[in-house]
Amino acid sequence: MHEIITLQLGQQSNYLATHFWNTQESYFTYSENASDDPLIDHDVHFRPGLSPDGKTETFTPRTVIYDLKGAFGSMKRVNALYEVDGDEPDPAQLNLEGMAGARQNPPPKSPPITPSPYTEALNAGLRPQRPTPATVKYFSDFSRLYYHPRSVVQLNEFEVASSVQPFEQFSTGEELFRELDKEHDLLDRDLRFFAEEADFMQGFQVFMGVDDAWGGLGGGIWRGLANKSRAFTELYTHSSILVPLSIPSRLPSSLSNFDTTSLWHTTGLLASAVESALLPSRLRGQKKETLNTIIETLDLTGKQKVAGLQFSVNASPIEDLSEGVQLDMSLSGSGGDQIDAYSMRGRDERMPRVFSQLVTTRGGRRVRRSAYEPITKTYSTSLAFPILDSFPEIFTVERDDDEDDGKDEKKEEEGREMTVRITTSLSTDSSVCTRLRRLKDTVIKSIGLEDREMIGNELAEMAEEYHEGWSSGSDSGEDD
Incomplete structure (x- = not known):
């Protein structure tokens, strides 16, 4: 099973x-x-x-x-x-x-x-x-x-x-x-x-x-960044794919009444992204994926184990995948290491080079295709993300217009009538190189000499796997 x-x-x-x-x-x-x-x-x-x-x-x-x-x-x-x-x-x-x-x-x-x-x-x-x-x-x-x-x-x-x-x-x-x-x-x-x-x-x-x-x-x-770097290098060794999660410093208008000090709120946002990104592993039928096929899609070289998670709510269909998906929020990275679509827009900087990605849209909006793009798998399902009565009111929600009034009333009585359309992207890209190098430069200043060289070298080797000059040798996409 x-x-x-x-x-x-x-x-x-x-x-x-x-x-x-x-x-x-x-x-x-x-x-x-x-x-x-x-x-x-x-x-x-x-x-x-x-x-x-x-x-x-x-x-x-x-x-x-x-x-x-x-x-x-x-x-x-x-x-x-x-x-x-x-x-x-x-x-x-x-x-x-x-x-x-x-x-x-x-x-x-x-x-x-x-x-x-x-x-x-x-x-x-x-x-x-x-x-x-x-x-x-x-x-x-x-x-x-x-x-x-x-x-x-x-x-x-x-x-x-x-x-x-x-x-x-x-x-x-x-x-x-x-x-x-x-x-x-x-x-x-x-x-x-x-x-x-x-x-x-x-x-x-x-x-x-x-x-x-x-x-x-x-x-x-160690504490703080030293904890992160030590856990990161250890988990990198033993994990098939490692996806760091954090709340971005800048939030889009699709979030309302979001309390960054509430663990209930912040984990709700992260959970909606994680649950949506891995939805293909639970879907019935031919579109169902396994963890192995997801890993194989993201880690093309066997050494690109760090993936980034991006997230959009109620977004328009994606027009172009030629440079990789850039959604409203990047949930991988923190503080000065944050590289998200908002922080990159309006600045004279190039978007990160995307090597591979898995894009999931839920709520009826399909991803549009491009003739030239990174190694890509896309999934679309009519199953929107449900806003349960246990979930914080942090999203601008939509009601299902296809339901008649009687059904809507019944669903409202059950407290489950509200949903949001969510698009996620799990990807490996060159921004990981930047984040790992910044983490290395920061953390080696706060840890003892005994561990500084070992951790610094490990982070530098991990970063090199995401250098922008890497090429897969194939630009063909794959559409499921």
């Missing part, structure tokens, strides 16, 4: 992943009409199963959620799908060891965390009101679905937002990984369950932060 298993590492990643899973859940249909079959193949990201009583069918994400003590909010490892007899502590009182239960000497119980108004409404079977940044304190505060008990893994060795023992240094995460892996064999304990039940697993999808200790834990040893 070409299953994809997801790993979520840390608070920011879990916010983003929650938006991702909420969107996947919205694609489920419960009609017996064959013509209403979903466009999405849910088996890629969801696993069928049975509750402990063997009577209730369940469908839960193929994911493992790592976070610190106090980061899960009111989320419980055992939920309505997997209720058992007796008192079941929530993750704030339990250091999970697979399904083996708590340690011999579990930590003292903490006061229970009150569910958010959004969660309480869902639990009561009511239509919830859209959350606000003030009411979202944990990623579970806007989650719409249940997870398998094995998906929830809390690391009680550290507490979220602790000033006494902060989880900041790359080396801290690396040391914690060594200790936990030595004691439990994390891959065997946390991933084996999901991997063994897959029929034909195609790969892993990993959400993780790299500017704190999660970079060390995920990479598998």
Whole structure:
């Protein structure tokens, strides 16, 4: 079934992943009409199963959620799908060891965390009101679905937002990984369950932060830029494709009421782009891609592992692909390293040379073709991005004009009548060379002499793979 298993590492990643899973859940249909079959193949990201009583069918994400003590909010490892007899502590009182239960000497119980108004409404079977940044304190505060008990893994060795023992240094995460892996064999304990039940697993999808200790834990040893560079070079070695994500410094008019200080808002924007860019891996039918074919499209040389993600909302059809797609927002890069369509327009600078790209349009607008263009794959689907009641109101939304008034009213009652058209581009291009060189020049000033030469050389070698003079030897495009 070409299953994809997801790993979520840390608070920011879990916010983003929650938006991702909420969107996947919205694609489920419960009609017996064959013509209403979903466009999405849910088996890629969801696993069928049975509750402990063997009577209730369940469908839960193929994911493992790592976070610190106090980061899960009111989320419980055992939920309505997997209720058992007796008192079941929530993750704030339990250091999970697979399904083996708590340690011999579990930590003292903490006061229970009150569910958010959004969660309480869902639990009561009511239509919830859209959350606000003030009411979202944990990623579970806007989650719409249940997870398998094995998906929830809390690391009680550290507490979220602790000033006494902060989880900041790359080396801290690396040391914690060594200790936990030595004691439990994390891959065997946390991933084996999901991997063994897959029929034909195609790969892993990993959400993780790299500017704190999660970079060390995920990479598998410093603060700020030093964390990023160390995690970046480590992940480059082990990843097939690495896509850095960040919020651009300049935002287009298609974003409204966007709060850059709200993790709920910022991860919502990133999640809508990630979910849309990888939509071809979940589409049913002949247009369905796999992670391998996506990787082969982007990494033509075997060494161009860093891809950029661009994003537009409600954009007009793309007229020309001859120089590669340049969309409204670049979500790869940050600060002075940001190279996006806005910052490049109106300045006497050349656009980056695009080597390969995968363009996805959703909401009914097809990409127009060009006779000369980089190595390209394009996808178009009528499935627009849904604006759920768990999602922040950051986009200018559209209503489906094809629906009659009765259906619109029904959809409004369900709170799912709003959608946006999204275009994304995953690409490898020469701007990666510039960003890696700037990162190298900046980071070598802030790290010790012992690591300066090693990290500097690694970043320089990575940058050379994206030098503008590189040529694939082929200018033919590929249209799916």
